[in-house]
Amino acid sequence: MRVLMFGWEFPPHISGGLGTASYGLTKGMASLGNVNVIFVVPKAWGDEDQSVVKLVGANTVPVAYKTIHYAGGKKSFEKIEVDSRIIPYTDPEEFWAYTRGEIDSRKIVVSTDEKGRIEFSGKYGSGLLEEIRKYAIVASVIAHENEFDVIHAHDWLAYPAGIEAARASGKPLVIHVHATDFDRSGGNVNPDVYAIEKSGMDFASRIITVSNLTRDIVINRYNIDPDKVVTVYNAVDPVEIADNHLISRGFDEKVVTFLGRITLQKGPEYFIEAAHRVLKVMNNVRFVMAGSGDMMDRMIRRAAALRITDRFHFTGFLRGNDVFRMLAMSDVYIMPSVSEPFGISPLEAMQSNVPVIISKQSGVAEILTHAVKVDFWDIDAMADAIYGILNYPALSRMFIRNGREEVIALKWENSARQVRTVYREVLARN
Amino acid sequence: MKHVSRKAVCLHFEVHQPFRLKSYRFFDLGHDHYYYDDYANESIMQRIAARCYIPANKILLDLIRKHKGKFKVAFSISGLALDQFSLYTPEVIDSFRQLAATGSVEFLAETNSHSLASLKSREEFEKQVNQHTQKMKDLLGVEPTAIRNTEMIYSDQIGAWMADMGFRVTLTEGAKHVLGWKSPNFVYCNSINPRLKVLLRNFVLSDDIAFRFSNRDWCEWPLTASKYAGWISQLASSGEVVNIFIDYETFGEHHRSESGIMDFLAHFPGAVLKSTPFVFMTPTEVADHFQPIAPVQVPSPISWADEERDLTAWLGNELQTAAFEKLYDLSERINTCAGEELKKDWVYLQSSDHFYYMCTKFFSDGAVHAYFNPYETPYDAFMNYMNILSDFELRINREAPCSEEFNIARRMKEAARDKDFLIENLQRELDQLRKKVRKPVPAKKKPVAKKAAVAKKVPAKKAAAAKKVPALKKAAVKRTAGKQVNKK
Numbered sequence: 073m074r075v076l077m078f079g080w081e082f083p084p085h086i087s088g089g090l091g092t093a094s095y096g097l098t099k100g101m102a103s104l105g106n107v108n109v110i111f112v113v114p115k116a117w118g119d120e121d122q123s124v125v126k127l128v129g130a131n132t133v134p135v136a137y138k139t140i141h142y143a144g145g146k147k148s149f150e151k152i153e154v155d156s157r158i159i160p161y162t163d164p165e166e167f168w169a170y171t172r173g174e175i176d177s178r179k180i181v182v183s184t185d186e187k188g189r190i191e192f193s194g195k196y197g198s199g200l201l202e203e204i205r206k207y208a209i210v211a212s213v214i215a216h217e218n219e220f221d222v223i224h225a226h227d228w229l230a231y232p233a234g235i236e237a238a239r240a241s242g243k244p245l246v247i248h249v250h251a252t253d254f255d256r257s258g259g260n261v262n263p264d265v266y267a268i269e270k271s272g273m274d275f276a277s278r279i280i281t282v283s284n285l286t287r288d289i290v291i292n293r294y295n296i297d298p299d300k301v302v303t304v305y306n307a308v309d310p311v312e313i314a315d316n317h318l319i320s321r322g323f324d325e326k327v328v329t330f331l332g333r334i335t336l337q338k339g340p341e342y343f344i345e346a347a348h349r350v351l352k353v354m355n356n357v358r359f360v361m362a363g364s365g366d367m368m369d370r371m372i373r374r375a376a377a378l379r380i381t382d383r384f385h386f387t388g389f390l391r392g393n394d395v396f397r398m399l400a401m402s403d404v405y406i407m408p409s410v411s412e413p414f415g416i417s418p419l420e421a422m423q424s425n426v427p428v429i430i431s432k433q434s435g436v437a438e439i440l441t442h443a444v445k446v447d448f449w450d451i452d453a454m455a456d457a458i459y460g461i462l463n464y465p466a467l468s469r470m471f472i473r474n475g476r477e478e479v480i481a482l483k484w485e486n487s488a489r490q491v492r493t494v495y496r497e498v499l500a501r502n
Numbered sequence: 503m504k505h506v507s508r509k510a511v512c513l514h515f516e517v518h519q520p521f522r523l524k525s526y527r528f529f530d531l532g533h534d535h536y537y538y539d540d541y542a543n544e545s546i547m548q549r550i551a552a553r554c555y556i557p558a559n560k561i562l563l564d565l566i567r568k569h570k571g572k573f574k575v576a577f578s579i580s581g582l583a584l585d586q587f588s589l590y591t592p593e594v595i596d597s598f599r600q601l602a603a604t605g606s607v608e609f610l611a612e613t614n615s616h617s618l619a620s621l622k623s624r625e626e627f628e629k630q631v632n633q634h635t636q637k638m639k640d641l642l643g644v645e646p647t648a649i650r651n652t653e654m655i656y657s658d659q660i661g662a663w664m665a666d667m668g669f670r671v672t673l674t675e676g677a678k679h680v681l682g683w684k685s686p687n688f689v690y691c692n693s694i695n696p697r698l699k700v701l702l703r704n705f706v707l708s709d710d711i712a713f714r715f716s717n718r719d720w721c722e723w724p725l726t727a728s729k730y731a732g733w734i735s736q737l738a739s740s741g742e743v744v745n746i747f748i749d750y751e752t753f754g755e756h757h758r759s760e761s762g763i764m765d766f767l768a769h770f771p772g773a774v775l776k777s778t779p780f781v782f783m784t785p786t787e788v789a790d791h792f793q794p795i796a797p798v799q800v801p802s803p804i805s806w807a808d809e810e811r812d813l814t815a816w817l818g819n820e821l822q823t824a825a826f827e828k829l830y831d832l833s834e835r836i837n838t839c840a841g842e843e844l845k846k847d848w849v850y851l852q853s854s855d856h857f858y859y860m861c862t863k864f865f866s867d868g869a870v871h872a873y874f875n876p877y878e879t880p881y882d883a884f885m886n887y888m889n890i891l892s893d894f895e896l897r898i899n900r901e902a903p904c905s906e907e908f909n910i911a912r913r914m915k916e917a918a919r920d921k922d923f924l925i926e927n928l929q930r931e932l933d934q935l936r937k938k939v940r941k942p943v944p945a946k947k948k949p950v951a952k953k954a955a956v957a958k959k960v961p962a963k964k965a966a967a968a969k970k971v972p973a974l975k976k977a978a979v980k981r982t983a984g985k986q987v988n989k990k
Contacts, residue, residue, distance in 0.1 A: 320533075322530070322531050322532015322896070323531055323532035323896050358892075369879075369881050372821065372881050372884060373819075373820055373821065376819075376820040376823075376824035376825075377820045377824070379824055379828075381821075381824050381828065381884075381888050382895065385528045385531075385885075385888070385889060385892070386881075387529075387885075388882075397529060398529075
């Protein structure tokens, strides 16, 4: 079975869960053996992970697209790169850095294909929609050039590409909903984005959602037939714990960590308020907000106003190994998201032997048993849980031991198998 | 009295460089106890020494020699700048020593850390001024009689503390909202303790040099020595003292030498002496030669910073106040620590610059705030500073554990202090009440006595009145005697 997959980002050039999930799923597919994936992203950098799958970037070549076929046995899928200046995903993180600094945004990259010239320029805002449209145009060309059985598009940025590829080839389209605009915007849905999402969902033969929470949104908010929507939970890659032993903490206090983009969707303000409550009753603790985002400055001011900044630290955006260092230093991990379609990061924390507190408004809450679940707005319950885990070692030990077992059982291979079942159903109907 | 007709120009230069902090991350907490960006500190210090301190000192020395004692100037050099001179550019200290040896240069006292301690505690303020005075004695061999607080921060209360410490004169901003219609070109005095004279900066003439000198859009550009002397000369009829207080880095660093600022410095004193009735005096000389014309009322602190001339450059937003409160929360415990390194860090971390970098007033004074600012945003400055402060606190905890006993002891000490205060107040009240109780007795009875004296003339009541009067007189005498005894 050959799958033409459209994504928007690929490790290590990721900004959030989408890239991690796409990567994990393709790895899972590769391990199944009989599924070959052609993964398309707007921009390949050339340094993507090639340990499991052979990836080829073509961004140094000034053409619109390029396919490189590898006949070799283990190189199970190819990557086609469309040269562009777009910034991946609807990511406030990047957007913020983009508007704050002075990155050269006026540079226009011109790329050509044999049918004419396609110009990829790009600013974020309205320019993003333009990039999506162009991505779709190139997608139809790619569909003509390649052999495949089914098309799989990850998230709204790639839906138009998936639709165009399906129209060009007549093959069935499966879309994968990692998030909806209802999650990202906190209710203020952008009509343009909604239209793109809705058209993708209407056109698709099947819709995969990352949780039942998201499935309900798709069914109710986008008015989609429930029979068409299937939930396939994400998983997490195993990490070597050996590294963690090397990290020592330079102080005695316990550490409670929030790790993620500091945006409305992630609920950072509830974390600060909970921290304030905990600090009223115990002093032997430090809180860390790791990450950056459009709400960061406001959060710093809030913490300063509450006079807790000697115990509440901001680290800025963490990269690579620093994420694991941060987790290794933590005693509690907290994800108070207002709306989280899935949320892979608590699973990573559990792998690092850190007890987690997650909001009930997250998809991952549906599959985790050994985690504290609270409503994102329930600051008292959150403070209570933090205090409990920090002060009752037995509780903490139980969460660590059981959580680790629970998270080991979550494998991308299983997710990939479920996705393969979806493909088979779609193909059988065709 | 021979000086009464004279007019004076008082030139004062501020020299300060903070110890800039390196990028200190959360992960470094408890591991890394060195906070300073040595590379930045050394390279900036060497750059400014080469561009400003060395050449400008040479110009001043030449001027003093050329005018044979008629040219005078004053400096305040922060303790942190002195420390960095010793570390990176000892030749600058030598050149200041040469200036000190001429006798025409006055060096002022200030807080060692160029800190905001005067806004927090009298004790800390006095301690830092004494540290600085000691450093001036050791390095330059001078003993200051005048004082200038960090960035000209001044209030009636701070002035009174300065007077109590024995200083005769201080410098501050001629802020419009304080002066109103009054002129900065006279000598004023502190409103609590008139023994302290207050010199107010003429910010128009000062900023002509400090801010506008190289601005080609300025209608007065280019500023020449004779033009500037002309402006000073115009003030002769309406003032006694012209106070020109500026950053020393103005010469060669804020305005590069290509702008002609060094030539201006070399020539304007000559032009002033030649074509105006003004002479140069140091702050202490000004204080000796002129009588204050009025007390200046400054109930809340002013400074020379920004358009507002208040404290908002350092304590204007919640980030700054949070960091400030946190820092001085440690002040009591640091006194129980003995470690040399800790004490040194305590001095360096107090520098007002750290708070200045957290300022969020981007508009009118953004350019000034961005100058020498190592941080991209005020938030970066805050996060970095708080991380360092947290590590600093960890070290204090190790040396002087904030144990239960310590907390209890502190709480009891506070309670005792409150009680003392309460007792003092009650005692004072009691004394007042006692006085009131005693005084009215003669005050009430005297008119009665007079009436009685009048009554003497009335024959019908003669006998009764005669009996009363001596008795009252006796009582009065007894009481005054009692009072005298008490006084002794």
